[in-house]
Amino acid sequence: MDKNVMNKLSYGIFVCTAKEGDKDNGCIINTVTQLTTTPNVVSIAVNKANYTHDMIVRTREFNVSVINEDGEFEMIKQFGFQSGKDVDKFSPESGHWMEENKSECKRAANGIMYITKGVNSYISCKVKESMDLGTHTLFICEVTDGEILNDVPSATYAYYHQHIKTQVEQVGTTADGKAVWKCKICGYVYEGDPIPDDFICPWCKHPSDDFERVFQL
Numbered sequence: 776m777d778k779n780v781m782n783k784l785s786y787g788i789f790v791c792t793a794k795e796g797d798k799d800n801g802c803i804i805n806t807v808t809q810l811t812t813t814p815n816v817v818s819i820a821v822n823k824a825n826y827t828h829d830m831i832v833r834t835r836e837f838n839v840s841v842i843n844e845d846g847e848f849e850m851i852k853q854f855g856f857q858s859g860k861d862v863d864k865f866s867p868e869s870g871h872w873m874e875e876n877k878s879e880c881k882r883a884a885n886g887i888m889y890i891t892k893g894v895n896s897y898i899s900c901k902v903k904e905s906m907d908l909g910t911h912t913l914f915i916c917e918v919t920d921g922e923i924l925n926d927v928p929s930a931t932y933a934y935y936h937q938h939i940k941t942q943v944e945q946v947g948t949t950a951d952g953k954a955v956w957k958c959k960i961c962g963y964v965y966e967g968d969p970i971p972d973d974f975i976c977p978w979c980k981h982p983s984d985d986f987e988r989v990f991q992l
């Protein structure tokens with residue numbers, strides 16, 4: 776099997792937000808799929824290592840903000856490269872994007888945050904069923920509410936790779952000659968050679984297979 780074949784499947788890219796007590800949080804996911812229209816049912820797959828995962832398990836509710844082609848890499852970093860276990864992602868101190876755009880985060884009717892910038896819509900979901908997939912839980916959910924915010928096209932996962940992720944600085948070999956490996960999913964940089972087979976990206980949790988060697992340009 777060509778290990779790149781899975782990259783040909785098309786997905787969107789989303790901010791999945793949850794709320795538990797006073798704690799607001801959210802993470803980036805690319806696994807929202809519509810399953811039926813009557814009623815509107817979607818599935819999402821969330822890594823068990825994500826704090827958002829545990830919040831959804833406990834509260835059985837979340838919102839999904841649909842990232843559009845104006846989405847900024849800084850927003851992906853804000854929600855996708857740090858964990859709610861360590862930071863309050865909705866606090867302006869937690870990152871450059873939130874410092875500038877706190878007012879672009881609003882509360883939906885279900886009390887859960889959604890994003891209004893770099894996003895064209897959001898849906899509110901309630902978990903009906905869940906399935907243990909090992910590393911991830913698949914949540915099957917009814918869509919209870921939603922709003923369109925603008926007509927900027929939704930970013931596909933391929934668009935994210937070609938246009939949004941490329942806002943990351945290019946890096947080459949380190950000054951002391953160490954090889955540089957970059958995660959093709961999120962841009963995380965690993966220095967050293969070889970990258971260990973069992974290395975897991977600390978930002979997006981993808982395996983070492985998703986890293987590519989970056990050479991000095």
Ligand SMILES: Cc1cc2nc3c(=O)[nH]c(=O)nc-3n(C[C@H](O)[C@H](O)[C@H](O)COP(=O)(O)O)c2cc1C
Binds near residue numbers: 803
């Ligand atoms: C482009 C991109 C796509 C991602 N897709 C998923 C996904 O589909 N499912 C998932 O569980 N995590 C995904 N992640 C990883 C989480 O967003 C990331 O681990 C986040 O820091 C978890 O935050 P939390 O611990 O506050 O929930 C993705 C990250 C990026 C950058």
